Amino acid sequence: MNLLLQNARIIDPSQKLDASGMDIEIRNGVIARIGQGLKPDGDSRDLAGAVVAPGFFDMHVHLREPGQEYKETIESGLGAAMAGGFTGVCCMPNTEPSISDPFVVSYIKEKAAGHLVDLTICGTMTKDRAGEELSRMDALAKSGIRMISDDGVALRSSQMMRRVFEYAKMFDLLVTQHCEEHTMTVKAPVNEGRVSTKLGLTGWPSVAEEIVLSRDILLAEYVGGVRYHAAHLSTKGSVRIVREAKSRGVAVTCEVTPHHFALTEDAVERHGTMAKMNPPLRTQEDIDAIIEGLKDGTIDCISTDHAPHATHEKETDMVSAAFGIIGLETALPLGITHLVESGRLSLVEYITKCSVNPRAALRLPQVSVKEGTLANLTIFDPKAKWRFMEQDIRSKSHNTPFIGQDFVGKVIGSINNGLSHWPR
Amino acid sequence: MGKQVGVWVGCFGAGFKRRKSWLGEGSSVAKLILRAESLKAGIFAHLVRETPPTRRDLLTTEHLPVETITRLLDRSDYFVEMLRIPSPFQKLRTLEGRTVANLFFENSTRTRISFELAERRMGADHVTLTPSGSSMTKGESVLDTVRVIEAMKVDAVVVRHSVSGVPGFLAGHLPTHVHVVNAGDGAHEHPTQALLDAAELRAALGDLRGKRVVIVGDILHSRVARSNVWLLKKFGAEVVLVGPSTLLPRHAEKVFGVEVSWKMDDALVKADAVMMLRIQMERMAGGFFPSLEDYSSRYGLSASGAGARRSASCVILHPGPVNLGVELDAEVSGGEQSLVLKQVKRGVAVRMAVLEWMFESETSSRVE
Incomplete structure (x- = not known):
């Protein structure tokens, strides 16, 4: 692939680079030259007003394959990732069968081969996510796994969690927890607060997240030498707990989803089951704490928790309905609209959360906008105003409350592995 | 379930307008969508008010105007008096030709009988579905059950369900002419x-x-x-x-x-x-x-x-x-x-008043 990108603003946090009016010459998928006033020698694209950043990486997506291809496939999921401007994603292991064995890893890898979007795979931490036996971490690590998690459920037993930490550190695996104290969240579709009280639905209290997060941090610290990552945190208390742990030097990282900083529990009254998430949408106070945590570095990454579900799984009552929404295609516009455009985060800070930090947490090689490296780029217009429509959706499922929403910030394209994609 | 069904995704609130064109203005789906469009609030609220000009539902007391409540109470006073008359009770003909389906997804004896008696005394035909011996226990979704009942042509459904918000959710998915009465949803409301x-x-x-x-x-x-x-x-x-x-x-x-x-x-x-x-x-x-x-x-x-x-x-x-x-x-x-x-006595009278009020919007153009 040969292409000249013209008049772009390059923002690359890894090089502390923010330069406007730059041209990038790509030859055979590699960045050959970066400069000003480069002469086109073949295809070129004028990117005036657009930002070119190191490719975005989403470390928490559900691609549903194998086993639930009616919701999403690796192909449709990676297509959605590409449409959302991501050049890499990590898929979670709650498939059927779960990613507890290397043969599932090879199956997934084969399906994802040759795509613009790099696929990293997360294995389970216990066999079939049942919480009873350790997964085959050695074999999983050898097949290229860098992260393990029983995502969707938290590991209930503290003793088992300790063993997971002890065993995982032999293979330098990042241990990721879905923090939920399950005895406190039985049939609880919404946050415990205003909406649960008003509607008479069982509440999923913030403390149920914080209990497991605290326990894990204590165990990780006790075991030592292990890297812990808390998935999709949602509460003010969680931000405080991680901040305090980091200040003590515990090797903890964490992420938040766009919907947890874009919506409060009030969305349940407007959107019904489309606003049913796990963890649930919280309050404005929690959102303020999350944004503060993003700002001060307590929260490392923005991940989507892209969770495709078929229509009939959402078109039902609040208790039976599935948790979660698709997120890959709304992540960037939600981030720009709610974090950057609102003045809470700079573009450099935002890109750091979407590109640099996820790869760092997973210990993947960093990507840079640098001569001589493979072009791995996310290109977006941070000022474009547009409306998200159902026909835009590339994911196989359409479960999102954001249809019809006006956004600021739009993906223009992405380049990786010698391929480029320009949605419109 | 293919793409056609996808139309219902996100059907709680925003996002109706865009579908109008390809559904065709005259289709029943389009009509339903048009109605839903006029309802701005959320699923638990949006079909509660008297406002859909073509239809009255009773989903909550939270969104019921005080004038409507007063009228319902006044009418229930009238029906209480009427029920005092010794048997044989003269059945009213107000709801003659109307069919009401009582869909009790959660067990109830008193409320169900109270609704059935109210329906009978107002002259309506009625059928009752209870959890035992129905498809509800066979994994059919609540929406499917209600769509099937609706297809058999009923004019109103009285719904009881163990999960908050179900009557409102159904109200959002049923055709314009089918009234919905909440007979108790989860821990939410029992108007x-x-x-x-x-x-x-x-x-x-x-x-x-x-x-x-x-x-x-x-x-x-x-x-x-x-x-x-x-x-x-x-x-x-x-x-x-x-x-x-x-x-x-x-x-x-x-x-x-x-x-x-x-x-x-x-x-x-x-x-x-x-x-x-x-x-x-x-x-x-x-x-x-x-x-x-x-x-x-x-x-x-x-x-x-x-x-x-x-x-x-x-x-x-x-x-x-x-x-x-x-x-x-x-x-x-x-x-x-x-x-x-x-x-208990008042229960029947109040439900008669509710039925009368609901269907009244169709038989006369009078607006309160």
């Missing part, structure tokens, strides 16, 4: 119960403004409490929610704008009425209190024991069925201040 309670309170106490109504029991799981709170506040009553701290929902003071307490004795001192909620034994498995004895000693009304500090004129309500010896003892339940049996 006809609150209407009948208010009618009896009004009969006993007169104007409810400034009257102190104490609601006692399992507030956390009670749709009766929620519907009553919204309704009583609209009439200016002072509402107090009382129960053990494990059964009081968080932030109830702020959410409902009422007083909340776990001290029944204190709350009852100046009470004009006390509404005792039924303890659902099956829900108490969660260990909300140590034993029924402990509960009733603190939150039960007996002739001599707990709650004895209430004034002699304080009236007593209970939505039934009473767990005798738990919420009320037999003496209190059958006593002079008890409205329990009057409530």
Whole structure:
């Protein structure tokens, strides 16, 4: 692939680079030259007003394959990732069968081969996510796994969690927890607060997240030498707990989803089951704490928790309905609209959360906008105003409350592995 | 389920307009969408108000205008009088030719019979679906069940379901002409119960403004409490929610704008009425209190024991069925201040009034 990108603003946090009016010459998928006033020698694209950043990486997506291809496939999921401007994603292991064995890893890898979007795979931490036996971490690590998690459920037993930490550190695996104290969240579709009280639905209290997060941090610290990552945190208390742990030097990282900083529990009254998430949408106070945590570095990454579900799984009552929404295609516009455009985060800070930090947490090689490296780029217009429509959706499922929403910030394209994609 | 069904994704709120074009303006789906478009609020609220100009539903008391409530109560007074006439009762013909389906996804005897009698007395045909022996237990979704019933041509559905929001959700998915009545959804609302309670309170106490109504029991799981709170506040009553701290929902003071307490004795001192909620034994498995004895000693009304500090004129309500010896003892339940049996009688009258009001919007163009 040969292409000249013209008049772009390059923002690359890894090089502390923010330069406007730059041209990038790509030859055979590699960045050959970066400069000003480069002469086109073949295809070129004028990117005036657009930002070119190191490719975005989403470390928490559900691609549903194998086993639930009616919701999403690796192909449709990676297509959605590409449409959302991501050049890499990590898929979670709650498939059927779960990613507890290397043969599932090879199956997934084969399906994802040759795509613009790099696929990293997360294995389970216990066999079939049942919480009873350790997964085959050695074999999983050898097949290229860098992260393990029983995502969707938290590991209930503290003793088992300790063993997971002890065993995982032999293979330098990042241990990721879905923090939920399950005895406190039985049939609880919404946050415990205003909406649960008003509607008479069982509440999923913030403390149920914080209990497991605290326990894990204590165990990780006790075991030592292990890297812990808390998935999709949602509460003010969680931000405080991680901040305090980091200040003590515990090797903890964490992420938040766009919907947890874009919506409060009030969305349940407007959107019904489309606003049913796990963890649930919280309050404005929690959102303020999350944004503060993003700002001060307590929260490392923005991940989507892209969770495709078929229509009939959402078109039902609040208790039976599935948790979660698709997120890959709304992540960037939600981030720009709610974090950057609102003045809470700079573009450099935002890109750091979407590109640099996820790869760092997973210990993947960093990507840079640098001569001589493979072009791995996310290109977006941070000022474009547009409306998200159902026909835009590339994911196989359409479960999102954001249809019809006006956004600021739009993906223009992405380049990786010698391929480029320009949605419109 | 292919792409066609995808149209319903996100059908709770935003995003209707864009589908109009390819559905065709005349299709029933398009009509439904057009109606839904005019409804701005959320699923639990958006079909509650009288506003869809073509249809009246009763989904909550929270969104029911006070003028409508007053009219329903007035009409229920009329029907109570009428029901006093000795048998044989002259069936009304108001709803002749109308069919009402009672869809009780959750078991109920009293409410179901009360609705059935009201339907019969208003002249409607009716069918009733209960959980046992229906497809509900075979994994059919609630929406499918209701769509099937609707396809057999009914004019209204009366819905009871164990999950909050289901009647509102169904109202959003049913064609324009099918009315929806909430007969109790989860711990959310039970509007006809609150209407009948208010009618009896009004009969006993007169104007409810400034009257102190104490609601006692399992507030956390009670749709009766929620519907009553919204309704009583609209009439200016002072509402107090009382129960053990494990059964009081968080932030109830702020959410409902009422007083909340776990001290029944204190709350009852100046009470004009006390509404005792039924303890659902099956829900108490969660260990909300140590034993029924402990509960009733603190939150039960007996002739001599707990709650004895209430004034002699304080009236007593209970939505039934009473767990005798738990919420009320037999003496209190059958006593002079008890409205329990009057409530039952009123239930039929109120439901007749609701049915009449719902269908009235179709037979005349009169707007209140």
